[in-house]
Amino acid sequence: MAKQVGITITEHILRQQRENPRATGAFTTLLNELIVAAKVISREVNKAGLVDILGGTGEVNVQEEQVQKLDVFANRVIFERMCHMGQLCCMGSEEVADLIDIPSQYPKGNYILVFDPLDGSSNIDVNVSIGTIFGIYKRESKDANEEVLLDDVLQPGSKQVAAGYFIYGSSTMMVYTTGDGVHGFTLYPSVGEFLLSHENIRIPERGKIYSVNESYCGYWDEKTKAAIDYFKTKDKKTGRPYTARYVGSLVADFHRNLLKGGIFMYPADLKDPKKPTGKLRLMVEANPLAMVVKQAGGYASDGHGPILDVQPEELHQRVPLFIGSRKDVEVAEAFISGKMGPG
Ligand code: P6P
Numbered sequence: 001m002a003k004q005v006g007i008t009i010t011e012h013i014l015r016q017q018r019e020n021p022r023a024t025g026a027f028t029t030l031l032n033e034l035i036v037a038a039k040v041i042s043r044e045v046n047k048a049g050l051v052d053i054l055g056g057t058g059e060v061n062v063q064e065e066q067v068q069k070l071d072v073f074a075n076r077v078i079f080e081r082m083c084h085m086g087q088l089c090c091m092g093s094e095e096v097a098d099l100i101d102i103p104s105q106y107p108k109g110n111y112i113l114v115f116d117p118l119d120g121s122s123n124i125d126v127n128v129s130i131g132t133i134f135g136i137y138k139r140e141s142k143d144a145n146e147e148v149l150l151d152d153v154l155q156p157g158s159k160q161v162a163a164g165y166f167i168y169g170s171s172t173m174m175v176y177t178t179g180d181g182v183h184g185f186t187l188y189p190s191v192g193e194f195l196l197s198h199e200n201i202r203i204p205e206r207g208k209i210y211s212v213n214e215s216y217c218g219y220w221d222e223k224t225k226a227a228i229d230y231f232k233t234k235d236k237k238t239g240r241p242y243t244a245r246y247v248g249s250l251v252a253d254f255h256r257n258l259l260k261g262g263i264f265m266y267p268a269d270l271k272d273p274k275k276p277t278g279k280l281r282l283m284v285e286a287n288p289l290a291m292v293v294k295q296a297g298g299y300a301s302d303g304h305g306p307i308l309d310v311q312p313e314e315l316h317q318r319v320p321l322f323i324g325s326r327k328d329v330e331v332a333e334a335f336i337s338g339k340m341g342p343g
Pocket of ligand 1: 119257
């Protein structure tokens with residue numbers, strides 16, 4: 001396909017639709033609505049710092065409520081945009097304990113949207129990049145109006161038909177895949193359009209960066225410690241030690257490694273007995289990024305096998321995450337699964 005850099009996301013999605021004989025346009029509508037939600041979130045995130053200076057926006061939202069915390073705001077924006085466009089049978093949000101039904105007054109479809117509306121939101125007040133992460137599934141052959149069961153949603157990440165994220169940083173970007181490569185779009189604020197800026201992103205098969213919160217090393221088991229020590233050990237042949245970079249915002253750490261190469265790790269730890277498999281969530285964080293990284297030539301593992309093969313047992317299931325450059329993740333997996341030992 002001819003170079004497309006600079007085309008709008010709408011044109012890019014339509015071109016992909018035209019190339020898919022089975023496409024009905026439903027998916028295009030869904031993505032376009034999600035993009036509008038992200039533009040609204042981006043605007044609010046980018047003026048968050050002013051709330052204090054201006055003594056609060058003083059604005060009230062449609063429910064006559066004071067402007068709320070940004071992650072609650074982001075969750076509401078996505079719900080309100082997505083619930084009426086007739087392509088979804090339900091949604092799952094990091095902010096909401098149970099499945100979100102589509103209100104009865106709106107038409108339904110057979111797509112399922114799972115999302116983390118504003119990941120890393122604790123970083124907003126220090127002006128660190130944050131993001132919205134999303135994954136889209138199709139409900140297996142059922143009538144759109146048939147009651148949605150949790151089992152319809154708990155599908156392995158390999159069943160996602162699309163996935164991606166928005167990153168609200170020095171610029172706002174959208175990175176997504178529908179299974180035909182990974183493409184990045186940068187928001188041109190004064191025009192309000194996402195323009196193709198990173199066509200067909202490929203992650204280097206080996207990086208020079210490792211990202212992990214090392215303050216937890218006292219909570220890791222010996223295999224995890226050995227995996228992380230590997231990236232810190234001097235070895236000229238394999239370009240080690242790697243450089244340590246940890247933003248503390250998953251989308252920011254992931255996006256940097258996607259473009260430059262490297263590995264992000266959030267291992268299982270004994271920090272919180274209620275979260276023995278780590279902090280990050282399978283459905284709304286690990287699976288969408290695992291589809292993106294695989295489509296870019298990388299790999300995502302839970303330490304024993306592909307994240308995308310994990311059969312979810314519950315909506316907010318947490319999972320250890322090792323994601324990024326394929327060869328780096330394979331090394332980490334070899335240590336965690338015991339195939340490789342220290343030294
Ligand atoms: P920790 C942010 O709160 C988040 O969910 C991810 O964006 C980030 O990668 C992780 O938690 C950071 O967690 O335990 O290192 O502060």
